Structures are given as structure tokens and as C-alpha cells.
Amino acid sequence: MSDSPRPDDRFREACAAAVTFGPRGSMPSAIRDALHDAVRAGSSRDENPEYLALAFGCGWRRALGASPWEQRWEGAILALVDEFERSVRITIAMLSGLVPDIVVDRDEQRAFAELLAVQFAAGCRCGRHRRSCPGRDDHGRDDHGCCIERHRLDAWDPTVAHLAAYIDQAVRGIAGRTLRGAAFADGMLYAQLAREGRVRRATVEARVCGRCGTRVEVGMCRDPRCASETLPPRCVAQVNRLVVPQAAGGCFRPIDRWRCGDPDCASLFPRSFVARCTRCGWEPEPGCRPRVRTVWVASGRACAPDPMTDRGGAGLPR
Numbered sequence: 001m002s003d004s005p006r007p008d009d010r011f012r013e014a015c016a017a018a019v020t021f022g023p024r025g026s027m028p029s030a031i032r033d034a035l036h037d038a039v040r041a042g043s044s045r046d047e048n049p050e051y052l053a054l055a056f057g058c059g060w061r062r063a064l065g066a067s068p069w070e071q072r073w074e075g076a077i078l079a080l081v082d083e084f085e086r087s088v089r090i091t092i093a094m095l096s097g098l099v100p101d102i103v104v105d106r107d108e109q110r111a112f113a114e115l116l117a118v119q120f121a122a123g124c125r126c127g128r129h130r131r132s133c134p135g136r137d138d139h140g141r142d143d144h145g146c147c148i149e150r151h152r153l154d155a156w157d158p159t160v161a162h163l164a165a166y167i168d169q170a171v172r173g174i175a176g177r178t179l180r181g182a183a184f185a186d187g188m189l190y191a192q193l194a195r196e197g198r199v200r201r202a203t204v205e206a207r208v209c210g211r212c213g214t215r216v217e218v219g220m221c222r223d224p225r226c227a228s229e230t231l232p233p234r235c236v237a238q239v240n241r242l243v244v245p246q247a248a249g250g251c252f253r254p255i256d257r258w259r260c261g262d263p264d265c266a267s268l269f270p271r272s273f274v275a276r277c278t279r280c281g282w283e284p285e286p287g288c289r290p291r292v293r294t295v296w297v298a299s300g301r302a303c304a305p306d307p308m309t310d311r312g313g314a315g316l317p318r
Contacts, residue, residue, distance in 0.1 A: 010049045014039045017053035020036050021075035023068035042158035051163040054079050058121040060153050072121060080121060083164065085113035087171040091189055094172070094179040095199070101244035101251060104201055120170055122149035123302045126191035151188055159161065181240035198248045204241040205268060205295040207233040212313045233277055235268040237295050251298045258290035268293060 038061045042052045057076025064070060065072055088109050095102055122240040149155040150169045165175040173183035184190050184199040193199045209221035216233040244250025258297040266280040275290055276283050284290055
């Protein structure tokens with residue numbers, strides 16, 4: 001490649017942005033050549049040249065060195081923090097709609113954005129791993145690494161996703177405006193909130209109609225087609241729900257439930273000294289105990305009265 005790349009409009013826009021983001025002084029020819037390659041890599045999806053220069057300034061598609069132009073540019077990192085703050089604020093607003101007890105003020109959102117942006121550029125350390133990752137320890141986790149590609153800027157492919165959407169995926173696990181517990185738990189923001197104990201993905205107890213499966217908050221199902229249902233709603237375990245624990249100001253706490261052994265019922269019911277399903281009356285064989293399932297319940301909203309005052313229920317049989 002020549003020392004003077006072809007001065008097309010997109011490259012000129014990227015160079016103008018690089019001057020804004022980069023250190024003082026003229027841009028070395030080697031950096032200009034590398035920036036030209038980066039702009040050309042993003043041309044097939046028509047990525048904004050300013051975003052390409054931003055990513056380039058944070059170390060994307062180039063080797064880092066000792067000189068100011070070869071290092072990560074401070075202006076680019078600050079611009080990346082602004083992009084993360086936009087995504088964090090949108091995500092917190094979405095999260096508040098699902099988990100009303102979560103509280104993250106604007107100063108905290110900015111602090112999260114700064115932390116996540118630096119990890120995104122320099123190497124994420126959130127501890128999230130794929131299940132097949134050989135780097136997980138014997139307990140299935142490594143608190144000092146990460147192998148989820150979308151948590152790293154160097155894995156960004158501008159032909160697949162725009163940078164703004166890629167950052168949204170890094171922050172909340174999905175680029176869309178619908179937050180889901182399983183996807184959010186793979187995001188960088190969840191890792192930080194969970195580490196502080198402020199939110200967690202949990203299996204939650206819920207009441208559902210035994211006939212149609214519709215969630216029932218109080219009483220019986222109101223669907224006229226379920227009028228013949230005589231048994232009360234089933235208590236079931238719903239996975240991948242986001243909750244705020246009581247210790248963090250929320251209303252959820254973990255409780256061990258027994259599970260009915262009748263496959264037609266399979267309802268969860270409170271542990272007590274008498275192992276009998278409170279919905280259908282099923283009892284286990286003499287000398288046996290029902291299966292235990294740990295679920296999170298909201299205080300005052302449990303499916304049935306529970307004799308336990310904390311998880312495990314001291315003195316109660318398992």
C-alpha cells in the first residue's frame with residue numbers, strides 16, 4: 001500500500017474524526033494506512049466513519065505501541081464512554097420496567113459506563129464464560145476472565161453489526177428494546193450489578209392455571225373456559241427471571257419448596273413436618289421425601305403460607 005491512501009469521502013471523514021479523538025501532532029503515515037484499512041473494512045455495511053475512527057482510536061484493528069498515536073487515544077476512550085453511557089441509561093430504563101425495585105442513579109450509570117467501556121476496549125474481566133469454555137474452574141466459573149466475544153471491541157465485525165448495536169449487545173446481551181433475563185445475564189452490566197448483589201437472574205415461584213397455564217395473581221383463573229377447574233392454581237418454577245434480593249432493597253428471597261410427585265399436578269408446595277401437596281393432596285411413599293426445588297418468592301406474595309423464616313428452614317425435613 002502506498003503512503004498516501006486514496007482520499008475518498010469516507011476516509012476523509014474518518015481522518016477528521018481521528019484528529020478530534022487522537023493526540024496532538026500530525027498522524028503518522030503508518031497510522032493513516034491502518035485507519036484506511038479499518039475504514040475499508042466497514043464500507044460494506046456503510047458504517048459511520050466517525051464510529052470507525054472511534055473504534056480504531058480505542059485499539060481496534062491495529063497493534064498498540066509506545067508512541068501517543070500508537071496507544072489508545074484518550075479522546076476515543078471518552079467518546080466510547082459516552083456511547084456506553086447511552087446504552088447503560090436505556091438499559092436501566094428497560095430494567096426498571098421489569099424490576100421496579102432496581103435503583104441506579106445517573107452518577108452510578110456514568111460510573112458503570114466508564115468501567116464497562118475500559119473493559120470493552122482493553123479486555124473484559126466480568127467472569128462470564130460459555131459453558132464449553134475450558135478456562136472455567138472446577139466450580140464452573142472464573143472471576144478474572146471472559147470469553148464472550150461481544151464483550152470485546154477487538155471482536156467487532158462492522159460487516160455484521162453497527163458499533164452502536166454491538167455496544168448494546170455487550171451491555172445488555174441483546175441489541176433490541178426488549179429485555180430478557182437469559183440474554184441480559186450474558187451482558188456486561190448484569191455482571192456488575194450481580195457482583196454487587198443488586199440484581200440476579202433467578203428461578204421464581206409463580207401461580208398458573210392448571211388448565212390453560214395462564215398466570216394467576218389472586219384467586220382462580222378468570223378465563224370462562226377454565227370455569228370447570230376445581231383445583232387451585234399450580235405453583236410452578238419460572239426460570240430466567242430478574243429479581244432484586246431483599247438485602248439490596250428488593251422484596252425477593254430464596255425458599256426451598258417441595259415438588260408434588262403426581263405428574264398431573266407437579267405443583268410446588270411449602271415444606272412442613274407433613275409432606276402433603278397442598279393442591280392435590282399427594283403424599284410420598286413412606287420413608288421418602290419429595291424433591292426439593294429452590295425458588296425466589298416475593299415477600300407477602302408466596303403461593304401458600306410458609307413456616308420458614310429463612311432459606312433452609314431450620315428444623316424442617318428436607
